[in-house]
Amino acid sequence: MILDAKIPEGPIEEKWDAWLDAHRMIGPGNRPGRRVIVVGTGLAGASASASLAALGYRVDAFCFQDSARRAHSIAAQGGINAAKDYASEGDSIRRLFVDTIKGGDFRAREANVWRLAQLSANIIDQAVAQGVPFNREYSGELATRSFGGVLVQRTFYARGQTGQQLLLGAYSALQAQVAAGRAHVHNRHEMLDVVIVDGRARGIIARNLVTGEIERHVADAVVLASGGYSNVFYLSTNAMGSNVTATWKAHKRGALFANPCFTQIHPTCIPQTGEYQSKLTLMSESLRNDGRVWVPRDPNETRDPNDIPEEDRYYFLEERYPSFGNLVPRDIASRAVKAVCDEGLGVGPVKRGVYLDFRDAIARQGREAIAARYGNLFDMYRRITAVDPYHEPMQIYPAPHYTMGGLWVDYELQTTIPGLFAIGEANFSDHGANRLGASAMMQCLADGYFIVPRTVTNYMATLDGSVSPDEPAFAQTEREVVERIERLMGIGGRTAPQVFHRQLGQIMLDKCGMSRNAEGLQEAMREIAAVREAFWSDLFIDGRADELNPSLEYAGRLADFLELAELMCLDALRREESCGGHFREEHQTEDGEALRDDEHFAKVTAWAHTEDGRPVPHDEPLVFNEVALATRSYK
Amino acid sequence: MRFTLEVWTQASRDEEGHFERYDVDGIDPDASFLEMLDELNARLAAEGKRTIAFDSDCREGICGMCSLTIDGQPHGPNQVTTCQTFMRDFEDGATIRVEPFRSGAFPVVRDLVTDRSALDRIVQAGGYVTTKTGPKPDPNAAPVPPAVQQKVMDAAACIGCGACVAACPNGAAMLFTGAKVTHFNLLPQGQPERASRARSLVLAMDAEGFGGCTNYGECARVCPQEIPLDVIGMLNREYRRGARREDDTVGTRT
Amino acid sequence: MREFWSSSIGKKIAVGISGAILVAYLVLHMVGNLNALYGAGDGDARVDDYAHWLREFGEPLLPHAFVLWVVRVVLLCALVVHVTGIVQLRRRAAAARGPHKAKPIGRSLASRTMVVTGVLVLAFVVFHILQFTTLTIDVTPLREGAVYANLYWAFQKWYFVLIYVLGVCAIAFHLRHGIWSAAQTLGYVRPNRDRAIRSAATWGSIVIAAGFLSIPVCFWTGVLGAPA
Ligand SMILES: Cc1cc2nc3c(=O)[nH]c(=O)nc-3n(C[C@H](O)[C@H](O)[C@H](O)COP(=O)(O)OP(=O)(O)OC[C@H]3O[C@@H](n4cnc5c(N)ncnc54)[C@H](O)[C@@H]3O)c2cc1C
Numbered sequence A: 001m002i003l004d005a006k007i008p009e010g011p012i013e014e015k016w017d018a019w020l021d022a023h024r025m026i027g028p029g030n031r032p033g034r035r036v037i038v039v040g041t042g043l044a045g046a047s048a049s050a051s052l053a054a055l056g057y058r059v060d061a062f063c064f065q066d067s068a069r070r071a072h073s074i075a076a077q078g079g080i081n082a083a084k085d086y087a088s089e090g091d092s093i094r095r096l097f098v099d100t101i102k103g104g105d106f107r108a109r110e111a112n113v114w115r116l117a118q119l120s121a122n123i124i125d126q127a128v129a130q131g132v133p134f135n136r137e138y139s140g141e142l143a144t145r146s147f148g149g150v151l152v153q154r155t156f157y158a159r160g161q162t163g164q165q166l167l168l169g170a171y172s173a174l175q176a177q178v179a180a181g182r183a184h185v186h187n188r189h190e191m192l193d194v195v196i197v198d199g200r201a202r203g204i205i206a207r208n209l210v211t212g213e214i215e216r217h218v219a220d221a222v223v224l225a226s227g228g229y230s231n232v233f234y235l236s237t238n239a240m241g242s243n244v245t246a247t248w249k250a251h252k253r254g255a256l257f258a259n260p261c262f263t264q265i266h267p268t269c270i271p272q273t274g275e276y277q278s279k280l281t282l283m284s285e286s287l288r289n290d291g292r293v294w295v296p297r298d299p300n301e302t303r304d305p306n307d308i309p310e311e312d313r314y315y316f317l318e319e320r321y322p323s324f325g326n327l328v329p330r331d332i333a334s335r336a337v338k339a340v341c342d343e344g345l346g347v348g349p350v351k352r353g354v355y356l357d358f359r360d361a362i363a364r365q366g367r368e369a370i371a372a373r374y375g376n377l378f379d380m381y382r383r384i385t386a387v388d389p390y391h392e393p394m395q396i397y398p399a400p401h402y403t404m405g406g407l408w409v410d411y412e413l414q415t416t417i418p419g420l421f422a423i424g425e426a427n428f429s430d431h432g433a434n435r436l437g438a439s440a441m442m443q444c445l446a447d448g449y450f451i452v453p454r455t456v457t458n459y460m461a462t463l464d465g466s467v468s469p470d471e472p473a474f475a476q477t478e479r480e481v482v483e484r485i486e487r488l489m490g491i492g493g494r495t496a497p498q499v500f501h502r503q504l505g506q507i508m509l510d511k512c513g514m515s516r517n518a519e520g521l522q523e524a525m526r527e528i529a530a531v532r533e534a535f536w537s538d539l540f541i542d543g544r545a546d547e548l549n550p551s552l553e554y555a556g557r558l559a560d561f562l563e564l565a566e567l568m569c570l571d572a573l574r575r576e577e578s579c580g581g582h583f584r585e586e587h588q589t590e591d592g593e594a595l596r597d598d599e600h601f602a603k604v605t606a607w608a609h610t611e612d613g614r615p616v617p618h619d620e621p622l623v624f625n626e627v628a629l630a631t632r633s634y635k
Numbered sequence B: 001m002r003f004t005l006e007v008w009t010q011a012s013r014d015e016e017g018h019f020e021r022y023d024v025d026g027i028d029p030d031a032s033f034l035e036m037l038d039e040l041n042a043r044l045a046a047e048g049k050r051t052i053a054f055d056s057d058c059r060e061g062i063c064g065m066c067s068l069t070i071d072g073q074p075h076g077p078n079q080v081t082t083c084q085t086f087m088r089d090f091e092d093g094a095t096i097r098v099e100p101f102r103s104g105a106f107p108v109v110r111d112l113v114t115d116r117s118a119l120d121r122i123v124q125a126g127g128y129v130t131t132k133t134g135p136k137p138d139p140n141a142a143p144v145p146p147a148v149q150q151k152v153m154d155a156a157a158c159i160g161c162g163a164c165v166a167a168c169p170n171g172a173a174m175l176f177t178g179a180k181v182t183h184f185n186l187l188p189q190g191q192p193e194r195a196s197r198a199r200s201l202v203l204a205m206d207a208e209g210f211g212g213c214t215n216y217g218e219c220a221r222v223c224p225q226e227i228p229l230d231v232i233g234m235l236n237r238e239y240r241r242g243a244r245r246e247d248d249t250v251g252t253r254t
Numbered sequence C: 001m002r003e004f005w006s007s008s009i010g011k012k013i014a015v016g017i018s019g020a021i022l023v024a025y026l027v028l029h030m031v032g033n034l035n036a037l038y039g040a041g042d043g044d045a046r047v048d049d050y051a052h053w054l055r056e057f058g059e060p061l062l063p064h065a066f067v068l069w070v071v072r073v074v075l076l077c078a079l080v081v082h083v084t085g086i087v088q089l090r091r092r093a094a095a096a097r098g099p100h101k102a103k104p105i106g107r108s109l110a111s112r113t114m115v116v117t118g119v120l121v122l123a124f125v126v127f128h129i130l131q132f133t134t135l136t137i138d139v140t141p142l143r144e145g146a147v148y149a150n151l152y153w154a155f156q157k158w159y160f161v162l163i164y165v166l167g168v169c170a171i172a173f174h175l176r177h178g179i180w181s182a183a184q185t186l187g188y189v190r191p192n193r194d195r196a197i198r199s200a201a202t203w204g205s206i207v208i209a210a211g212f213l214s215i216p217v218c219f220w221t222g223v224l225g226a227p228a
């Protein structure tokens, strides 16, 4: 298959405008007759739903939570980037573009990233117009700060609740459309399959999670905004319910899945303390602006951290990366933390942790200033660990956090199934092999507010006629969904889903996590297959399928993770290079830095599902005209 | 640690509920309350028994999904969300009563899971700035003074969990609604709809069957985001202002 | 207006305003009553003059006792609004809450007992009117216009003193939450005024209670002597 990204001709600065000028439109009178399904109400889904409905289309939005506002975007803390140059540092669209391409280790598509940088400023304007209370300076003007691996202050934030405030902006815009009768939010609904009629996505099958009813929903276009799949690692910073089901089902119906092995392990999370733990909590990356990361030089150190003198502290990020120091990008920081812990220098009960210390910052700037900046993060840390970070350094360790991989989409954010779009974290698009801090939300909102409403319009303008839910394809897909639920319910084993999930997570973390090698990946694939087999023969689900049944929901999501995990390993195995979050031990420099192979792997790998279960890779070559391919260096 | 739990069990909205007793032991003091329930569920599942349904998602105190009443107090003893409540805060061997959020407007869906969509419907009535996606003025054209910004953020921090409603002897949603009105009515962007917003929201709040406020203040005592009671004063003020200005568009939106 | 009354906040505002009117009256009433503290005088107690003056107020421009009746009508209306509003709000709240009652977390005793103290106040007010205004409860010799004497004889009986102490305490308790609550309902409470309003409510109710109670107590303890 030739992957056509449909990138418009012309200079990069003009591509999007050229596309907009040429795209097909639908008259206002015809819009109410057009229906769009949006799966997901996170930043991407809510912004898309609100914008599409405001255009006049009928929108059906779905989320599995009890309210659209609870999508996991709500948890984003740190901020959102925009090339507005409010800090007067000479920031520009091009700089944001270059940073994102470089940060992604040259594995993202230039045209998409340019458009992202171009739209970034509009997002802030849009959000402020909705009443999003970004932090402001004393003058009343918007405040910005620098964030994770960039040298300019282009990150807008709302205390430590940027995601929440942005999501509430999008959510409330969506609620306005619900009130106007154009949008309908189906909460506590889970999409379990996409329905393809004559090669086009024409609807979904969803399960009403309260009644267990299986429902058919018809549309002219389907937009997936279902978030990322970090939960394949069991413990991650994602919410308990975050899952891959929507995109995985689309994949199995023909949508290609791109770069599944590109996952981001976030350096600053609270370390795991026990088996019982159900999730890992992120401490915002912004903490690295003032906190210093260190471990004791002596692996047998027993002193209290505050009693360890300067010369016995190993500030490994500052020593290894003098120019960026504690602010190196996430993948680099995470690997460095893992490396020192592997050397036995880690701290904490299981020696998988490093200190993030605010002693110097507090001494220099005063407790007040630090509290003003990070007060709620410090409170959160103390609440969870019962340790007061004003007096004792925090302990942190990397945790799976974000997935750059996702459904392959073209410039129009359309998957390889016509009429099926993917936006937000669910697609693979703009972050290459590593996402920069504060760029995910930017991408979600650029996709949702500004891109997909146009491209869906462009797509629907070519459609004629609508389909009915009585179409055989709907009946067939519904039957398959029901059969699968029956199969899950009927296993009749003795083991709860969580047990398998824990096993899967351990395999993935060990062998397809921060560093990978061929042998481990092959082993992982065998082990995953074994867990999958055990799952399908020994799973226990209590309750019934026709009632609210959290165990059943969990099992269904896990079944998809068990398939995805194998594809991730396969993809990691095929990508014989190290880039961004993907670190292959076979490909590193002498001092342990990642070694990219641009000659063979400056490309996107998009996997096709096949009937015999053996995925087939398709490559989309990446061409870099604007930024010269170069080795990332944060030294 | 070990605990005896009395857990509300209810098959569905239309069925009667009752308390069921469970004993759990070997619980790590650093486990969260929900992780303790996970553990209990895992053990129940291992014995082939019915597990307990409860809501949670982010487990970091921001999504507002978790919603247990623990020993009569929404979210638990510490004025943080249930997911941020840890077992070290309870005495070893304690008997703990676990119920769903209680309020007429929050019908129980199953066990500890309730339907809080009434809060969404309040927002639909006008808890937003009406604006389409498109070109917008530069944000710095309408500066927001620090004092206003502070109040707005304090109110906007609401996570919509509904603990305020569950704590209120009157089943009122005033803290929630007040937070919305405070957030939008103080911002420059919220001014055009200012007069109608409070009225619309109060109409919706009443239509959902929430009770009236008698200023007990329980809502603010359980709010994990520490939304101040002041937002209710603000709601009252704004309602009074709005009620003076008859505005025909109010209410027709809902 | 209809929307206002049927909305929960509107109704509550009406309760607050009517309550405030009643409080305002209460303050005036208390200050007026303090005239009794001047004692019996020489056959013409000051409080008797005061009662007389109240009735003649505005004459001859206004008919006899006109202002008094206006006040009475206003008070009655306020009371009707207040009680009707409360009854309706409480029913609404009970329905909204559902069958599972809310555990007290930190609410004050005064706020929890508003209905109880309210009913006590109502009962007390009725009793009070029957005794000193309509002179119906004629246990002690009562005479129209002889306010001081009426008070004196009434408060020689320990059970009347007790009733007044309890009634006034109920009022004070009701107002301790009521004054602050009304301020909040009407939107006057702001963070920087909150403490001030709360202590005003507490001290206000104490002063009102002390003012009212000084009279029965002074009669009972003999500080105020028999009428001339
Ligand atoms: C702790 C944390 C902190 C972060 N901080 C930042 C930050 O500071 N800056 C930044 O830019 N990014 C940050 N990110 C990343 C960013 O928040 C996410 O990438 C982004 O919010 C994803 O948004 P989304 O709309 O794609 O998906 P989500 O917000 O995850 O939404 C997914 C939606 O899909 C629905 N859904 C999923 N599957 C189904 C299904 N099968 N059927 C029906 N509905 C379904 C869900 O109900 C939900 O509504 C952070 C992420 C985390 C986890």
Ligand code: HEM
Pocket: B213, B214, B215, C012, C013, C015, C016, C017, C018, C019, C020, C022, C023, C026, C079, C082, C083, C086, C114, C115, C117, C118, C119, C121, C122, C123, C174, C175, C177, C178, C179, C181, C182, C183, C185, C186
């Ligand atoms: C006659 C019988 C009375 C009853 C049954 C009664 C009952 C109540 C109740 C239940 C409340 C609670 C309001 C709330 O929901 O917080 C209340 C409030 C109040 N009452 Fe009364 N009351 C009575 C008489 C009075 C009197 C005589 C006064 C004045 C002296 C008064 C003044 C107030 C005030 C100021 C409030 C506060 C209103 C608010 O919160 O907005 N009440 N009353």
Ligand code: FES
Pocket: B055, B056, B057, B058, B059, B060, B061, B062, B063, B064, B065, B066, B081, B082, B083, B084
């Ligand atoms: S689970 Fe999200 S707030 Fe508790």
